Amino acid sequence: MHEPLRRFKADIFQALAHPTRIAIVEALRHGELPAGKLIDQLGLEQANASQHFAILRAKMILVNRKAGNHVFYSLRDPVLIEVLDILRRYFYSQLTDTVSMLEEVGQGEQAKR
Amino acid sequence: MHEPLRRFKADIFQALAHPTRIAIVEALRHGELPAGKLIDQLGLEQANASQHFAILRAKMILVNRKAGNHVFYSLRDPVLIEVLDILRRYFYSQLTDTVSMLEEVGQGEQAKR
DNA sequence: CTAGTATATTCGAATCTTCTTATCTGTGTC
DNA sequence: GACACAGATAAGAAGATTCGAATATACTAG
Numbered sequence: 001m002h003e004p005l006r007r008f009k010a011d012i013f014q015a016l017a018h019p020t021r022i023a024i025v026e027a028l029r030h031g032e033l034p035a036g037k038l039i040d041q042l043g044l045e046q047a048n049a050s051q052h053f054a055i056l057r058a059k060m061i062l063v064n065r066k067a068g069n070h071v072f073y074s075l076r077d078p079v080l081i082e083v084l085d086i087l088r089r090y091f092y093s094q095l096t097d098t099v100s101m102l103e104e105v106g107q108g109e110q111a112k113r
Numbered sequence: 114m115h116e117p118l119r120r121f122k123a124d125i126f127q128a129l130a131h132p133t134r135i136a137i138v139e140a141l142r143h144g145e146l147p148a149g150k151l152i153d154q155l156g157l158e159q160a161n162a163s164q165h166f167a168i169l170r171a172k173m174i175l176v177n178r179k180a181g182n183h184v185f186y187s188l189r190d191p192v193l194i195e196v197l198d199i200l201r202r203y204f205y206s207q208l209t210d211t212v213s214m215l216e217e218v219g220q221g222e223q224a225k226r
Numbered sequence: 227c228t229a230g231t232a233t234a235t236t237c238g239a240a241t242c243t244t245c246t247t248a249t250c251t252g253t254g255t256c
Numbered sequence: 257g258a259c260a261c262a263g264a265t266a267a268g269a270a271g272a273t274t275c276g277a278a279t280a281t282a283c284t285a286g
Contacts, residue, residue, distance in 0.1 A: 014130035
């Protein structure tokens, strides 16, 4: 059971391992959007965007609803937003660590004079 | 600011997008371990493992401590375990959805007779 | 049926990842 | 110093990912 679970996690991470796909998921945070709107909003090439959608669909991160000529995308499970939010906090805490480390080094440099 | 943050998230996901690296992170859930122990425990090739360690170090997911002839690895920030736990739940809820969907289809098939 | 709009798919080139094998570096022991 | 051990790195082949350009499909309007 562990092996398939690890594969699953790795696949989800793989699916999210691209800035454009992160942007797509984040844009859907507050609900569904038509493909065209996403493409405009994120400034993507149509074909490229569609490829990224396909990757996210394949991993069942996105679902789509067709209405006439348009395709509306949405997140299948908002839990992934939670993951992105955790990483945002992680990013800033890491930044803070780095900054205070640099400050300490700076102090050291000052002390030398 | 959004662009670098998305890149950061994508990089973290990329670093975790391999079953072996997931296994390494999970093995460190309860504290540091020497490289050799990880390698034995997970049944890895030494060189390959070392490359995976390097990827996780580069993204500052792991930190290492050298003691004589040995290198001890540990997670820099346990928040990533939280992310893995969220995905475990996500996996099971997806499984449950799939199973009940299959059951419904099964019922449909029965009804046809 | 034709034309137009929205989205998806296919193909190929460039780039990145992964694995294996071989080699290197650092540390401890005699 | 010479050797052994733990771990890191380098090189290259095989495979996966990414992108743009072209093409395909599906729906709508007239």
